[in-house]
Amino acid sequence: MQRRFIWLIITFVTLLCGTVWSQNLVPNSSFETYRNCPRLDNLLQEAIPWYNPNRATPDFYHQCFQTGQMILPPHSGAGLARLFFDRGWGEYLGIRLLKPLEAGKCYYLEMYVATDTPNKYLTETLGLHLSTQPLTATATTEMFTVRPQVLDHLANIPSLKWQRVSGVVEANGNEQYLTIGSFFKTPPMLGFYYVFIDDVTVVPINLDLGKDTTLCSRRATLPLNATTPGATDYLWNDGSTNATLRVAKAGTYSVKVTTPCKILTDTIRITYALDFDLGADTTLCNGQTVTLTVPPEPKTTYRWQDGSVQNQLSVKQEGQYSVQVFQANCVATDTIQVRYIPPPALELGADQALCGAQTFVIRPTVTEGKFTWHDQFAETERTVNSSGVFWASVRNACATVTDSVVISYGACDCVLYAPSTFTPNGDGQNDTFLTYACGDITITSLTIFNRWGEAIFQTTAAPFQWDGTYHGESCSSEVYAWSIHYQQKLGKQIIPKQDQGQLLLLR
Incomplete structure (x- = not known):
């Protein structure tokens, strides 16, 4: 099967700190371990198990001894490697992976590189090569002529600043050797340069969110x-x-x-x-109660802040309430704050029947809350001059109350009639005190009072009239008072009302 290569321009976003990746298959990947502290150049063999694939002389430096050649801090840890490239001279790093790659599985390869002569650095030549057998050329220092799976695409790199080279490859299977170096170009005459290497990674690409x-x-x-x-x-x-x-x-x-x-x-x-929740902090009206409940579960115990051990608690006063719930090795706690305030109140007044150019000022009576008209009228008091139903609300954290007032201009032609004088003398003219009204007004009672306020006549049935007698005797000529209760239809509403006046009885 032909190997499938995947080339990546190195622009991946830096991976999150603390992320646990799969096991790095590169032993001594950051050159921390050594057999003997390197005190000279050309001692890659001390960074076991790294090895030199050809006759060139790659370097290994560690902060255990400062040779002066480690001219920048390691990317991480205390050690790093260095390669030298010149015409006819190519240095490489070789390592055997901890285990062979699996066929068809994807792997992520990464290393960090830096140079002190970026103007000489040959881009698109430094790479990482995987193989089933180690690359070796013990009789030469020439460049290996193989195609690495991951190649750098660094451009405009700064001096002595670590740069990441990385890529992804799908394994053919059994690749177990990694070689790092320059594979496509050699420097021209007098174009030699050094490259520092650190933190080499080969990890299988896995996705595991963990167990349920x-x-x-x-x-x-x-x-x-x-x-x-x-x-x-x-x-x-x-x-x-x-x-x-x-x-x-x-x-x-x-x-x-x-x-x-x-x-x-x-x-x-x-x-x-x-999985329970006492709910959000709440505000209640004075006198209300609320029951806090934790759903009952087997082998579960409860403890409230007052020491009670039931799964419910009745709250009747302001305060902070908390519960601990125990089940096996689990302990869950929740807290709720309960506040009490007076309920709001609103009174817009009685409905009004107006006529012609009359106006009316609605003066709401408001307590314990924020007042708003439903039609977004800005002021609290409002003067009305047209028919309509006017709604308003008062709201606080305890409750919301709503009221309305009906203003009707339909009563102009609908009147209640009561004469001011009548003459009960038996001549057939104006012998009774007769009251009546239009179709939108229905009289329900008529009462006559003498000058001492005594009710001398009352009826709740039509016709609503008085013949000027009291207990069968004719009443004397003088001034009397009348009171009429009636119902007036305003739109879809029937509103009870009362009217009164004086009448003169003449004989």
């Missing part, structure tokens, strides 16, 4: 980390595109990770052993 997990309480969270070497895109089932996702509720979470080699997916299920 049960958390103790709803307050517990779990960070999911899908960071994958060489990944170019992340997509979680909630649409987020970061490498990490913090789980704060039960559910099934999945992620799709795109790499230049293949697309990886993984899923994890998160549950909560004690």
